[in-house]
Amino acid sequence: MASAQNGLTRIETHGGKKKHENGVCHDDSSAPVRAQTIDELHSLQRKRSAPTTPIKDGAASPFAAALSEEERQRQQLQSISASLASLTRETGPKVVRGDPARKGEAAAKGAPSPHAQHHHHHHHLVTPTISVSDSSLKFTHVLYNLSPAELYEQAIKYEKGSFITSSGALATLSGAKTGRSPRDKRVVKDEAAAQELWWGKGSPNIEMDEHTFLTNRERAVDYLNSLDKVFVNDQFLNWDTENRIKVRIISARAYHSLFMHNMCIRPTEEELESFGTPDFTIYNAGQFPCNRYTHYMTSSTSVDINLARREMVILGTQYAGEMKKGLFGVMHYLMPRRGILSLHSGCNMGKQGDVALFFGLSGTGKTTLSTDHNRLLIGDDEHCWSDSGVSNIEGGCYAKCIDLSREKEPDIWNAIKFGTVLENVVFDEHTREVDYTDKSVTENTRAAYPIEYIPNAKIPCVGPHPTNVILLACDAFGVLPPVSKLNLAQTMYHFISGYTALVAGTEDGIKEPQATFSACFGAAFIMLHPTKYAAMLAEKMQKYGATGWLVNTGWSGGRYGVGKRIKLPYTRKIIDAIHSGELLTANYKKTEVFGLEIPTEIDGVPSEILDPINTWTDKGAYKETLLKLAGLFKKNFEVFANYKIGGDGSLTEEILAAGPNF
Ligand SMILES: Nc1ncnc2c1ncn2[C@@H]1O[C@H](COP(=O)(O)OP(=O)(O)OP(=O)(O)O)[C@@H](O)[C@H]1O
Ligand SMILES: O=C([O-])CC(=O)C(=O)O
Ligand SMILES: [Ca+2]
Numbered sequence: 001m002a003s004a005q006n007g008l009t010r011i012e013t014h015g016g017k018k019k020h021e022n023g024v025c026h027d028d029s030s031a032p033v034r035a036q037t038i039d040e041l042h043s044l045q046r047k048r049s050a051p052t053t054p055i056k057d058g059a060a061s062p063f064a065a066a067l068s069e070e071e072r073q074r075q076q077l078q079s080i081s082a083s084l085a086s087l088t089r090e091t092g093p094k095v096v097r098g099d100p101a102r103k104g105e106a107a108a109k110g111a112p113s114p115h116a117q118h119h120h121h122h123h124h125l126v127t128p129t130i131s132v133s134d135s136s137l138k139f140t141h142v143l144y145n146l147s148p149a150e151l152y153e154q155a156i157k158y159e160k161g162s163f164i165t166s167s168g169a170l171a172t173l174s175g176a177k178t179g180r181s182p183r184d185k186r187v188v189k190d191e192a193a194a195q196e197l198w199w200g201k202g203s204p205n206i207e208m209d210e211h212t213f214l215t216n217r218e219r220a221v222d223y224l225n226s227l228d229k230v231f232v233n234d235q236f237l238n239w240d241t242e243n244r245i246k247v248r249i250i251s252a253r254a255y256h257s258l259f260m261h262n263m264c265i266r267p268t269e270e271e272l273e274s275f276g277t278p279d280f281t282i283y284n285a286g287q288f289p290c291n292r293y294t295h296y297m298t299s300s301t302s303v304d305i306n307l308a309r310r311e312m313v314i315l316g317t318q319y320a321g322e323m324k325k326g327l328f329g330v331m332h333y334l335m336p337r338r339g340i341l342s343l344h345s346g347c348n349m350g351k352q353g354d355v356a357l358f359f360g361l362s363g364t365g366k367t368t369l370s371t372d373h374n375r376l377l378i379g380d381d382e383h384c385w386s387d388s389g390v391s392n393i394e395g396g397c398y399a400k401c402i403d404l405s406r407e408k409e410p411d412i413w414n415a416i417k418f419g420t421v422l423e424n425v426v427f428d429e430h431t432r433e434v435d436y437t438d439k440s441v442t443e444n445t446r447a448a449y450p451i452e453y454i455p456n457a458k459i460p461c462v463g464p465h466p467t468n469v470i471l472l473a474c475d476a477f478g479v480l481p482p483v484s485k486l487n488l489a490q491t492m493y494h495f496i497s498g499y500t501a502l503v504a505g506t507e508d509g510i511k512e513p514q515a516t517f518s519a520c521f522g523a524a525f526i527m528l529h530p531t532k533y534a535a536m537l538a539e540k541m542q543k544y545g546a547t548g549w550l551v552n553t554g555w556s557g558g559r560y561g562v563g564k565r566i567k568l569p570y571t572r573k574i575i576d577a578i579h580s581g582e583l584l585t586a587n588y589k590k591t592e593v594f595g596l597e598i599p600t601e602i603d604g605v606p607s608e609i610l611d612p613i614n615t616w617t618d619k620g621a622y623k624e625t626l627l628k629l630a631g632l633f634k635k636n637f638e639v640f641a642n643y644k645i646g647g648d649g650s651l652t653e654e655i656l657a658a659g660p661n662f
């Protein structure tokens with residue numbers, strides 16, 4: 001290997017095969033990089049994206065209506081500029097595409113600069129007229145439908161509290177609010193809304209007038225336009241393509257953009273090409289508070305919906321769930337007008353095509369129980385039931401993460417990877433391993449991931465008419481049976497009641513489990529009177545022969561503090577028995593007070609837990625607690641007693657009689 005030269009030993013790195021000429025030393029044997037400068041090298045690294053609009057055979061048919069990529073981008077910017085326009089000023093805003101931090105970068109490549117357009121715009125700055133304000137001098141950069149990788153970089157560079165966890169998820173903080181703010185959700189009460197929507201006691205719709213909405217809208221728009229850049233997502237809701245809604249989300253944080261990227265349906269390039277004007281627009285200025293001097297504002301948070309304008313404004317909360325559930329509210333208005341029932345439910349399908357719906361309030365198990373390794377996941381939280389079957393409204397799932405374990409919820413665990421947003425979790429600062437038991441930031445820690453991260457997701461997320469309708473209640477009193485079979489009237493009674501013991505955290509300000517009634521298992525999201533949805537559900541269940549079930553995923557062996565939450569594996573066995581049809585043919589007995597039909601045996605579940613009285617050591621306390629809960633049900637239902645459900649007065653009577661009797 002070494003040869004003697006001038007008496008010194010020379011080390012050769014090429015095994016002596018290659019001769020060095022002129023004594024020049026080469027660092028490497030491979031071909032040199034094809035760049036003269038570092039900038040050029042960097043410009044080589046990124047290939048220009050294929051245009052979002054595939055150029056359709058332009059040469060072959062010169063008269064085709066296909067737009068050039070440039071023209072399409074111009075129209076897109078014009079549409080976004082229209083979205084962001086002030087309602088009081090004639091000019092502005094000036095929007096340009098791209099990341100302000102990457103100005104001029106593309107020049108080295110010699111390719112046509114994607115910023116050419118923006119240099120052109122800046123040209124106007126040289127000759128401003130005296131009357132323009134400072135705000136009309138600036139440009140707002142639009143980061144349009146960025147990819148998860150791009151959004152990661154934006155979050156990590158610019159948003160404090162954003163980190164990559166050991167599994168690749170993006171951990172972030174939602175700020176001071178770690179749950180929704182239902183007391184700050186307002187809906188514009190114009191003439192039509194006054195007629196159509198549910199107002200008054202029990203309604204989630206707190207009124208505001210059009211003028212106040214516009215004041216808040218202007219505040220949000222001005223805030224967004226004052227920024228260097230905003231994120232814009234154009235996406236869809238509802239996998240039923242005939243009833244699909246186009247939504248645009250304008251936000252200030254990469255966190256919000258990635259969250260909605262995951263939660264809404266992601267358009268294909270072709271679909272984006274013909275996106276046009278959105279059906280609904282969200283202005284998320286969550287970092288900026290509302291003005292307490294503004295009429296109706298009772299805090300610095302306001303989430304405002306204007307159905308006529310098809311707009312939502314968010315001020316004073318960065319909790320991303322507001323966007324998800326705000327749009328759900330809009331669907332609860334739009335869909336019933338088309339005879340389609342919108343549902344706060346999870347949904348999955350067996351290999352035989354049997355569909356189950358899982359209703360329940362926050363934390364009762366919709367996501368956990370619809371994510372089932374033996375079944376196809378249609379969706380975890382928001383669905384539509386139309387004449388052609390069920391469809392998921394969303395393109396992603398939003399799982400609670402507190403105490404998440406790989407063993408108990410493997411599919412959710414594995415979905416927490418690159419692309420997933422992890423809200424408000426605590427992790428090791430070095431290893432970046434998440435500690436799912438840590439509640440330091442909040443109990444309502446969450447993961448938002450695209451539905452295809454669940455291996456057995458059913459894509460497209462649609463299915464036939466449901467066979468089983470499972471009502472989940474997390475009963476902190478520990479007196480409801482783990483499972484009961486319901487007749488139609490009972491199903492309606494419990495659907496309208498919407499009982500659970502709210503699990504801490506999802507709604508801002510609630511710290512401990514407490515009994516809650518929320519009509520249709522989602523009173524916070526419905527827009528019409530609960531009986532409207534109930535009538536539709538009764539009609540559909542009857543028409544398609546679905547069976548109702550009440551499943552208690554809450555306490556057994558005593559109330560909260562004494563007993564324990566029913567073990568998840570037992571609940572899964574119960575759900576399996578519903579899916580398989582085993583429970584349809586089981587032996588039943590009827591409980592006192594609630595009059596519920598409970599099975600005496602289920603494969604894999606200890607029989608003694610099926611009747612809760614067996615699990616309580618203090619039988620007197622059981623009876624007392626049972627009557628207490630029954631009393632709460634009765635009192636809650638009083639407000640519904642005067643309403644007729646559907647066209648049939650007899651169903652109303654039956655439903656009233658289907659409640660507790662004591
Ligand atoms: N027996 C049980 N059945 C179902 N879930 C259980 C049970 N025991 C504990 N849990 C836990 O309860 C939580 C249920 O939360 P899940 O995310 O499914 O709520 P959700 O109904 O989807 O609510 P949201 O509408 O807020 O998303 C999970 O953290 C799950 O691990
Ligand atoms: O909306 C949220 O924040 C979480 C959720 O799914 C619910 O509360 O039903
Ligand atoms: Ca959920």
Ligand SMILES: [Mn+2]
Nearest residue numbers: 344361362381
């Ligand atoms: Mn939900």
